[in-house]
Amino acid sequence: MIYFDNSATTKALPAVLDTYRTVSEDFYGNPSSLHAVGGKADAMLQGARKQIASLMQAKPDEIYFTSCGTEGDNWVIKGTAFEKRQFGRHLITTAIEHPAVINTMHQLEQLGFEVTYLPVDHRGFIDPNDLKNALRDDTILVSVMAVNNEVGAKQPLDEIAAILADHPNVHFHVDAVQGIGKGLMATLRNPRIDFITFSGHKFHAPRGTGFVYMKEGRHIAPLLAGGGQEDNQRSGTENTPAIAAMAKALRLLLTDEDQKVAHEQAIRRRIYEHVAKFPNVVMFSQLTPDFAPHILCFALPGVRGETIVHAFEQHDIYISTTSACSSKKGTESSTLAAMHVPSQIATSAIRVSLDDQNTLAEADAFNAAFDQVYAGFAKLFATPQQ
Known part of the structure; x- marks a missing residue:
């Protein structure tokens, strides 16, 4: 069995x-x-907090x-809106965020808040100048993901942080669920970032775990x-x-991180260079440094994504359509739609x-299977479009 659905x-x-x-x-106490049994459990809990803080180059009380990541996103976004509503009701995010962010923003819009959704280009990146132009006196939050979960585009967080340096009262939140352990630690430790959300089950921890980094002095x-x-x-x-x-999983993840990133890049390159040779393939992810090392998204126009998965x-071999959170719904990728990919290709x-x-x-086994899958769908292919 080959499991290639690790972003899920x-x-x-x-x-x-x-x-x-x-x-x-x-350590089963509350x-x-x-009592002493509870104190023993609390010592273990605080030890885990200190270990994670050390790994994240943060303070334990941060x-x-x-x-999970969904709870973290909801908490930071809604917590900011409720805490700072007397100062403003305008929030900024991007058109390609995870549903945990997008749907939270929709809920706030129903409560009278105003949200600006920054567009992305054909590769999946926002233009920092769009953010600069969107900022207002009543802006209270900017929320931008580190790595897009569908195509792997790494958003320009350092450039965003530089813009927000002139807006110290605006909370800057980063959803780093897909970014942890992917060579982005220097960026994630940018001092202008106020909040970062993480999900344990994305890095070999048990499901139902996650954590939020909240910079000292910020309140939600x-x-x-x-x-x-x-x-x-x-x-x-x-x-x-x-x-x-x-905490154990995070320590293991960040041990020899550079070597692990290089290993993932090598696997992705092996698959990319094989698949991209075929005429009826449209590649969305790229091998350039501004894409994460672990995500590869492409389409076989004329065949629905779920059919290819099966x-x-x-x-x-187990892969997915795009986001696992929406794949069973059979809906078009929100990221690809924002990238202006035609619907017949996005699906x-x-x-x-x-x-x-x-x-x-x-990767070699995947490529061999791809040859057979491709041949089996040859009669269904549409003319590829970029």
Whole structure:
């Protein structure tokens, strides 16, 4: 079996599961309890927080645990809107954000907030000048993803940060769910970035884990009210075993990160150079440095993406259409639509997403399967268009 759907979720590593099991058995108390069993669990929880903070070059009190990237995005965006609504009701994002951001913005629009959606070019990148022109006196938040989850475009975060240096009261949020462990740490540590959201299951941690980096001095309203956990910012009993396992997964991810990125790039190049030779293939991802190392998106015009996915499944190879969050709906990719890709091509798009656990041998097996899949669909191909 070849698993090339790592942008949807990753398999928890054995060492990570060992940590989860050990903490579940030995640190089972509620971290909020006053007794020694609770204190032991709290010590484990705070140890995980310190480890993640160290890995992220942050302070422990800048790390807040969540259940996933979606919760983190919702919290930062809605929390900013509710906290700063007396100063303004204008937010800025891009047209290609994950649904966790886009749909949250739609909800705020229904509550009277105004949102500007920055367009992207044919490669999937925003123009920083569009952001500069969109900023207003009542702008309270700019939210831009680090890496697009469908085509892998790395947004110009440093340029955005430079623009926002002149707007210190505007919160700058980055969804880095697809960016962690992909050679972007220097960019993610740009001091102008105020909030970053992460999801554990994207880097071999258990599902139901995530964390938010919140720069010291920034304030947002809590999304979840309750017992006051996470410094009154995110109530709910912390999932100590899963959080400890997430800290372990992050440490393993960032160990030899450069070598892992180079390995993913080599696998992606092997597939790209083979697939791109075929006449009825439209490539959306590119091999240039401004694309992430692990995502490859392309289309076979004339064949629906879900049909291609199932064709590869017959070879025991698992890929996806575009975003896993919308693939079962059979809808057109929002990113490709924003890139002005014709609908008949966008609905044929598929995504191969890699991980350092994948191999070049798997890339060769994919290419061999692609030859057979391509030949089987030859009669259905439409004329490719860019």
